Amino acid sequence: MFVREGLLVLAATAALIGFATLDGVLDGESPGQGLPLLAGASLAAALPLTLRARLPLAGALLSAALALLGLVIPGWPGRLVTMVMFGAAAFHLPRRPWLVMGLSIVWTAGYGLHIPQAYKGLSVVTDLVIMGVAPVAVGHALRLHGERARQSAQLGHAEARRAMAEERAGLARDVHDSVGHHLTAIRMQATATRRALRGEAPAADKALSTIADLSSSALGEVRALLDTLRKAPAGPDAEEIEDLARRLSTPQLRIMVRRSGTGTPLPPGVGRTVYRVVQESLTNVARHSDATEVEVRLRRSPGTVTVSIEDNGCIGHTRAGAEGQGIRGMRERVHQHGGTLLSGPEEHRGWLVKATVPIGEGAA
Incomplete structure (x- = not known):
């Protein structure tokens, strides 16, 4: 890490010296006098780059x-590093873009006022746009692009995990319905035949006993395998739901989780079912x-668990597929436990999904 930061500082220093040389900053001065001052100033200007991730705003101000x-x-291009630092501050401080933008514009205006009159070649408006607004806008745009890519990848992984879990559950049901049924039938037929013979044929009785025992053992192993196959990712623990909320949260979408009631496991x-909802x-x-905001409420009572997901989106905003397979799948899961699920727009603003699931012994 230190080697990488050192190489970055050296590269920025060399770039500033190169730009200054191309602009003729050293013209008219002896290399022995002007070059050390230029190199020292360029190195000092490049050092704040090491603060771009840990202290981006402080580094930009420095x-x-x-x-x-x-x-x-005169003519030294040290302002280029400052433009990069304000862009880095906008990238690393997504919740304070206007503060970064305001400080960048103030710095640009102050810089323009202190430039010697002989070197003012651009208008004030052009300077403000190029030096003050553009770096911050680029940094913020890169941040948004990265967040969207990360969120898209997380959603893709979540969809893949859900599809895999549903496929595993379907496979488990098919195996249970076919193999489990046949093994049970074999065991029942073997037991019934033994009872009908009533020990008249010892060899046949022994063979049928072996068949019954093997089929019973195989049925137990199949059921154990199906239990493993049905296991889905994390259940209703508040920590798991909070992890899900953190994974899907972005600077543009804040997800909060609130819980109340008893803390015993479900x-x-x-x-x-609660996790899937x-x-x-x-x-x-x-x-x-x-x-821009979503609130997840998880309330546990002795006989039921209630989960609600409420957002502040516009009612008229198009929600393609909102009443499609996803809502139907949630409703089927909740109904399997004898619960209820409501989904739809709220009276004034936002969308609400609310599921109430019984957790008594009879709630199958």
Whole structure:
């Protein structure tokens, strides 16, 4: 890491010296006098680049101060590093873009006022746009692009995991319905035949006993395998739901999780249903809504668990597929446990998904 940062500083220093040489900053001065001053100023201007990730705004302000001090060297391009630093500040501080933009414009205006009159070749408006606004806009745009790419990748992984879990569950059902049925029938037929013979044929009785035992053992192993196959990703634990919310949160979409009630674990089936409802709802918000905030409420009572997902999106905003397979899948999962699910726009603003699932012994 230190080697990489050192190489970056050296590269920026060399670039500033090269630009200054091309602009004729050293013209009229002896290399022995002007070059050391130029190299020192360029190195000092490049050092704040090491703060671009840890302290981006402080690094940008330090670079701005060094660029102003560098005005003693007419034509020195130290302002280029300051522009890069303000772009880095906009990239690393997504929640304070206007603060970064305001400081960048103030610095640009101050820099323009201190430039010697003989070197003012651009208009004030052009300077403000190029030096003050453009770097911040580029940094913020790169941040948005990265967040969108990350969110798209996370949604793709979540969809892949859900599809795999559904495929595994379907395969488990098929195996249970076919293989499990046949093994059970074999065991029942063997047991019934043994009872009918009533020990009249010892060899046949022994063979039928072996068949019954083997089929019973095979049925147990198949059921154990199906239990493993049915296991889905994390259930209803608040920590798992909060992890999901953190993965899907972006600077443009803030997801909050609030919980209340008893903290005892939910049954596995109910837990998976609650998790799937939250996952599908957050996916719908991220894909089909213009919402900027989502609140997930998880309330546990002795007999039921209630989960609600509420956002602040516009009611009239198109939500393609909002009443498609996703909502139907959630409703089927909740109904399997004897619960209810409501999904639709709220009275004034936003979309609400609310599921109530019984957790009593009879809630199958």
